[in-house]
Amino acid sequence: xxxxxxxxxxxxxxxxxxxxFEEKVWDLFGENVVPGTLHLYLGQEAVAAGVTTALKKTDxxxxxxxxxxxxxxxxxxxxxxxxxxxxxxxxSCKGKGGSMHITQFNVGVLGATGVVASGLPIAVGAALSxxxxxxxxxxxxxxxxxxxxxxxxGESLNMSAxxxxxxxxxxxxxxxxxxxxxxxxxxxxxxxxxxxxxxIPNVVVDxxxxxxxxxxxxxxxxxxRAGEGPTLIECQTYRMKGHSRFDAAKYRPEKxxxxxxxxxxxxxxxxxxxxxxxxxxxxxQAEKIDAKISxxxxxxxxxxxKSDFPKPEETLDDVFAxxx
Amino acid sequence: xxxxxxxxxxxxGLREEMIRDERVFIMGEDVGLNWGGAFKVTKGLADEFGxxxxxxxxxSENTIAGTAVGAAITGMIPVAEIxxxxxxxxxxxxxCNQAAKMRYMFGGQTSVPLVLRTVFGGGKNIASHHSxxxxxxxxxxxxxxxAVPAFAYDVKGLIKTAIRDPNPVLFLEHKLVYDKxxxxxxxxxxxxxxxxxxxxxxxxxxxxxxxFMLHKALEVADxxxxxxxxxxxxxxxxxxxxxxxxxxESVKKxxxxxxxxxxxxxxxxxxEIAATVQxxxxxxxxxxxxxxxxxxxxxxxxPPLEGYFIPDNKRxxxxxxxxx
Numbered sequence: 142x143x144x145x146x147x148x149x150x151x152x153x154x155x156x157x158x159x160x161x162f163e164e165k166v167w168d169l170f171g172e173n174v175v176p177g178t179l180h181l182y183l184g185q186e187a188v189a190a191g192v193t194t195a196l197k198k199t200d201x202x203x204x205x206x207x208x209x210x211x212x213x214x215x216x217x218x219x220x221x222x223x224x225x226x227x228x229x230x231x232x233s234c235k236g237k238g239g240s241m242h243i244t245q246f247n248v249g250v251l252g253a254t255g256v257v258a259s260g261l262p263i264a265v266g267a268a269l270s271x272x273x274x275x276x277x278x279x280x281x282x283x284x285x286x287x288x289x290x291x292x293x294x295g296e297s298l299n300m301s302a303x304x305x306x307x308x309x310x311x312x313x314x315x316x317x318x319x320x321x322x323x324x325x326x327x328x329x330x331x332x333x334x335x336x337x338x339x340x341i342p343n344v345v346v347d348x349x350x351x352x353x354x355x356x357x358x359x360x361x362x363x364x365x366r367a368g369e370g371p372t373l374i375e376c377q378t379y380r381m382k383g384h385s386r387f388d389a390a391k392y393r394p395e396k397x398x399x400x401x402x403x404x405x406x407x408x409x410x411x412x413x414x415x416x417x418x419x420x421x422x423x424x425x426q427a428e429k430i431d432a433k434i435s436x437x438x439x440x441x442x443x444x445x446x447k448s449d450f451p452k453p454e455e456t457l458d459d460v461f462a463x464x465x
Numbered sequence: 466x467x468x469x470x471x472x473x474x475x476x477x478g479l480r481e482e483m484i485r486d487e488r489v490f491i492m493g494e495d496v497g498l499n500w501g502g503a504f505k506v507t508k509g510l511a512d513e514f515g516x517x518x519x520x521x522x523x524x525s526e527n528t529i530a531g532t533a534v535g536a537a538i539t540g541m542i543p544v545a546e547i548x549x550x551x552x553x554x555x556x557x558x559x560x561c562n563q564a565a566k567m568r569y570m571f572g573g574q575t576s577v578p579l580v581l582r583t584v585f586g587g588g589k590n591i592a593s594h595h596s597x598x599x600x601x602x603x604x605x606x607x608x609x610x611x612a613v614p615a616f617a618y619d620v621k622g623l624i625k626t627a628i629r630d631p632n633p634v635l636f637l638e639h640k641l642v643y644d645k646x647x648x649x650x651x652x653x654x655x656x657x658x659x660x661x662x663x664x665x666x667x668x669x670x671x672x673x674x675x676x677f678m679l680h681k682a683l684e685v686a687d688x689x690x691x692x693x694x695x696x697x698x699x700x701x702x703x704x705x706x707x708x709x710x711x712x713x714e715s716v717k718k719x720x721x722x723x724x725x726x727x728x729x730x731x732x733x734x735x736x737e738i739a740a741t742v743q744x745x746x747x748x749x750x751x752x753x754x755x756x757x758x759x760x761x762x763x764x765x766x767x768p769p770l771e772g773y774f775i776p777d778n779k780r781x782x783x784x785x786x787x788x789x
Contacts, residue, residue: 203535236572237571251538252538254562256563262530262531262532266535266543270540293527293531296523297531300522300523303523460607462578462632463631464630
């Protein structure tokens, strides 16, 4: 596939935006202004960037408990996203959701969920809705290697296949379900091959290479929009940090971390060099984009910090929608 | 006005809503062409509306419920069926963690206009996995509306209200009332949520109950009238929202309350109702509140055992006589 320069630039921009956003979240956590826990997306940025660049605005994504990156890559307002992480009333969920439920419906995010593998059935429903309403919208559903061991994986892949739904299953295989290595819990060499049992075309890509993720997603989206049904893409990637905020991930062997966390494997470096090599960006332009993103993230952090907490009695709001 | 069975009244309600609003569709195991639902509620609807809108699904309860959630938040109005209420245990995550909480945890960004139909209750000698009454579990889940129609007129009006409500509605039916007949208008009408119905007016004691127990309570009321005991019978029609006002007013009038449901006693809806009445009408009570429930065992199979398990007219009458 030949990719135009604009797309390469976009892939770099989105990958970097997620990186800078998550670095800021890490800093804010250090400042002790983020209540609760966090599952950082650092290291996996190329997956969200590659997938969302292949989608249009009205396409949907279903996120996970490690969802900041998905939401930011899909085009979320960063002010509302960071404010949500800080539990502020200006947050996209008015402080009701936080990190595990960070969501912005207006840019096509169906939700982030705290229950591993619970997003798959919801993605089936959204894709069925796209199909029944006769739109050409598609749904990309993110989930981790661990989720592929849950019952909903089988149920949902099956349903998406029998109904030829416009769905792209994105497995972010970061090798660990919390602290448990996937190779202990999955007998096959890849997650992707599990899709064979449901007659779903599947492919394994380098999840740290935004272009590779993008290209695989473009093919899958083409099939989905043409009514040819779902595709599963396994993106092999790695967490830069632990599972959650207090996990130092000491259980990962040194040889493995050395490889995955090397400069060589860094998602931002990979797409940046590619874009520069192919003439989509100059070094100066790349720096300029970085400066702009960093400034926006900084502003968003200021906005979030300065925002008020919700009033305690707002606890009672939004349980039910008003009946018309 | 034509006399119709509960089953046909329910089907009429579904059919009329499907004609009225093309977003409404039915899905579930064996709801379609070959079977028309285990209790034949949807029989014939697939012929009329096609297999896309009356959609058979695989045996995948959690994904059936999750698909309904995903479709509901993207512009459809699914009426999903779980064949037996006991099997809703397989869909608890989607019902209680997703459907019920989505609007709240996403700060009001979305609403979940779905209906999940299922059927509770014993009396058919089909043992522990096909006979339970689990409504109190869901009454304990904020974010769900719960309809409990026990009569043919109500079931048609309540299914319409459920379908038109922007929130997730658990629509609970009972196996032994499908063949009960009542006058049911052919025209469009709704029965509002949160409005109990006084099924029989009385002066001496209030009986509050649900489903088939209401039919029994009305028989008991007829019998006791012969002995000069005047029984008021209240049908809540929905458990969430719960019409406390009608109940409290009745208790203030009669000063006595008997609660009758088919649930096992500990943690039953009757416990919640008793607590509510002592909070709001303690001074008007002339006798302790009596509860008539099933014993705390699984539902047994053999007729004499099941007959012992399910409250009968004798037990209801005895409870009333003990406090009148």
